[in-house]
Amino acid sequence: MNAPLRKAGVVILVLFGMLFANLNWVQAYKADDYRTSDYNGRVRVAEYETPRGVIEAGGEALAQSKATDDTLKYLRVYPEKKVYAPIIGYKPVDNAETGIERSENDFLSGASDKLFADRVSAMFTGDKAGGGNVVLSVKPKAQEVAYKQLTNNERGAKAGSAVAIDPRTGAIQALASFPTFDPNPLVSHDNKVATAAFKDLNADKDKPLLNRALSETYPPGSTFKVIISAAALQDGYEQSTEIPAGQTYTAPGSGAPIKNSEDQTCPGAQVTLKEALTDSCNTGYAQLGVKLGGDKVKKAAQAWGFEQNDLTVGNLQEGTGLPVAASKTGEIKNPDGSTDQAGLAQSSIGQKDVRMTTMEGALMAATVANGGKQMRPYLVQQLLSPDRRPIYNASPQTLRTPVNGQVASDLKDMMVSVVENGTGQRAKIDGYEVGGKTGTAQNAVDADDHGWFIGFAYNDKGEAVSAVCVMLENVPGGHASAEAARIAGLIMKAAAGRGGD
Numbered sequence: 001m002n003a004p005l006r007k008a009g010v011v012i013l014v015l016f017g018m019l020f021a022n023l024n025w026v027q028a029y030k031a032d033d034y035r036t037s038d039y040n041g042r043v044r045v046a047e048y049e050t051p052r053g054v055i056e057a058g059g060e061a062l063a064q065s066k067a068t069d070d071t072l073k074y075l076r077v078y079p080e081k082k083v084y085a086p087i088i089g090y091k092p093v094d095n096a097e098t099g100i101e102r103s104e105n106d107f108l109s110g111a112s113d114k115l116f117a118d119r120v121s122a123m124f125t126g127d128k129a130g131g132g133n134v135v136l137s138v139k140p141k142a143q144e145v146a147y148k149q150l151t152n153n154e155r156g157a158k159a160g161s162a163v164a165i166d167p168r169t170g171a172i173q174a175l176a177s178f179p180t181f182d183p184n185p186l187v188s189h190d191n192k193v194a195t196a197a198f199k200d201l202n203a204d205k206d207k208p209l210l211n212r213a214l215s216e217t218y219p220p221g222s223t224f225k226v227i228i229s230a231a232a233l234q235d236g237y238e239q240s241t242e243i244p245a246g247q248t249y250t251a252p253g254s255g256a257p258i259k260n261s262e263d264q265t266c267p268g269a270q271v272t273l274k275e276a277l278t279d280s281c282n283t284g285y286a287q288l289g290v291k292l293g294g295d296k297v298k299k300a301a302q303a304w305g306f307e308q309n310d311l312t313v314g315n316l317q318e319g320t321g322l323p324v325a326a327s328k329t330g331e332i333k334n335p336d337g338s339t340d341q342a343g344l345a346q347s348s349i350g351q352k353d354v355r356m357t358t359m360e361g362a363l364m365a366a367t368v369a370n371g372g373k374q375m376r377p378y379l380v381q382q383l384l385s386p387d388r389r390p391i392y393n394a395s396p397q398t399l400r401t402p403v404n405g406q407v408a409s410d411l412k413d414m415m416v417s418v419v420e421n422g423t424g425q426r427a428k429i430d431g432y433e434v435g436g437k438t439g440t441a442q443n444a445v446d447a448d449d450h451g452w453f454i455g456f457a458y459n460d461k462g463e464a465v466s467a468v469c470v471m472l473e474n475v476p477g478g479h480a481s482a483e484a485a486r487i488a489g490l491i492m493k494a495a496a497g498r499g500g501d
Contacts, residue, residue: 048072053108053131053386055088055100058140063088063101065131068189076187082180083147086211087138087322087379090183092194099211100134100379103314103321107132107383114383114391132391135382137171142466142495146176149487150470155480157451157472159206161213161358162487164495167366167456167464169396170375172313173495174468177212179204214313214324217355218471221441221481222280223452224301224350226364229277229414231292231300233407239274239414243291245284254342258286258349261440277414278422280438282349289348294332294339297348301329303402304367305360305374313359315380316394322379327360329353350439361454361469363399365436368415369456369464372408374399415455419485424453426482427489432465432496433458434489438481443474451480457492466495 051074055063062084065074076091078084089099097105106112110131118132146162153160164174185197201209210216232241245266248257259282260266266281276284289297305311306327314321330353334340346352359377367374376399383392403411415435418424423438436455443450456467468491470484 045071047109048074050074050110051130052076052091053110053133055104055108055134055136057084057136057138057143060140062136063091070189072189075189078183078187081182081184083144083176084138085180085183086177086213087136087175088183090186092187092198093189094191094194095198099322100136100314103312104134104380104383108134110386115385118385118387130386132386133384133388134380135384136379137166137173137381137394138175138379139173139495141497142174142491143176145494146174146487146491147178147180149490150176150178150472151180153472153483153487155451155472155475155477155483157475157480157483159212159474160470160472161211161216162468162470162491163213163358163362164466164468164491165362165366165375165377166495167369167375167467169394170366170377170399171381171394171396172377172379173466174491175213175313175379177210179206179208181208211322212471212473213358214322215357217325217327217357218450218473219352219354219441219443220350220356220361221439221450221452222282222285222350223361223364223437223439223454223469224348224354224356225277225280225285226368226411226415226437226454227301227304228285228289228292228297228348229273229411230304230403230407231296232273232288233410234300234403235292235296237273239272239410241273242270243273243276243284244287245269245271245276245281247283249283249286249345251286251290251345252341254345256342258282258345274414274417277437278417280418280423285348286345290341290345294344297344298329298332300402301327301354303400305363305400305402306356311359311377313377313379315383315392316376316378316397317392324359325357327356330355350441358469358471361452361471362467365415365454365456365469366464366467367402368408368411368435369458369467370408371405372403373401412456419455423481424455424485427453427455427485427492429457429489429493429496429498431460431498432492434492436485436488438485440479440481448474448476449478449480451475451482451484453481453484453488455485455488455492457496459496466492468492468495 051065091097091101250257311324312321376397424436439452441450451472
């Protein structure tokens, strides 16, 4: 054989070897990736051969699959449209799912290991195993009230959010964000319709796809005074301890005085800790924070959940769910590493660089109501097989214990005084003991203030039935927190089974 033929033969053998190796690599290592690829049309058709599981709450179907005459045999449908969208998300044909549809995708699709026995049984019966069902902890009436009151608030706010939690278990009773969206067009089998719907929502300057309750942080204003109060009580202060107050206070190193929201708010030189929280005394808490020091303020905030980067709300067993942004206090330091006294004074009233999620606000209120024990929040109450056999039931877990029972009891008394005698009176519920804290937060030059309320409600048996946080963005006209308090009271009333709107 001449040299050119030998060279050609070697090249051909090498190419065959490479082809053989590639085929084995594809079969052994890449088969699953190709099988599940969004570009694999056969997989997409197969995925819609059986109905996806139902997502439900309180006996109501919030997401379900309905038979069609299309190539894709089942269409995902969201009967409540916008009301539950921030929780459930959506399951589109060609893009990634979001919300609970994402975090519980394996179970809803039927691919979960928890449903292995159901798949084996279906093989013997000849049936096609459907997806499992997800039961949420949400109370429909509370969710509906939260959605309605936020979107139709009395002060003209264009955005906001609310979270309600059972303080005893961590079960989320309501989670609303507005503006929101209708997920139904996003899951259309017509790719042009789904793509156009997504583009419109994604381009909307009001960000309706954003879950403001979990993903956004804002200056918390005076709601942060609950944490400063906790730090003081842990440092030996009592409710009756008098702290410096006055009409204005200028922190060391600052040329800008801190003032109270009203001239008549704690104008005297001294005020008790309880009175300071009741009337939301800025000058009192600014001085108290400086007295405690930056390290104690930051440590106290961290004990309540600030700086946590890995919190999710969903399935306790799996530790999966919707991610929660970290609430933060900021550095509160000068360039040389020393404490920024002026920044600390502002931070102690929930301004400067302090940022908080609505979820964190609800957890703060829930912790006080639960005697100092903060329960891990969750949304997935139960998982059911396709034939509704229980697979999983949520077992409440303690997340952290930032304060002891005595401090929690003092905070409860102080927060009840806020609702009974102070700035949070619009949150009152007949027949319930309600406590809370309002917050009005400056957020940008020439922008309207944010309005906050965090609070809790006890029934006539002394049981903590609900804890809530309501946040309204850029509320026109001042006194933003009063509207947040009103909405919070209605949500807690609904969560307690007493109607709401």
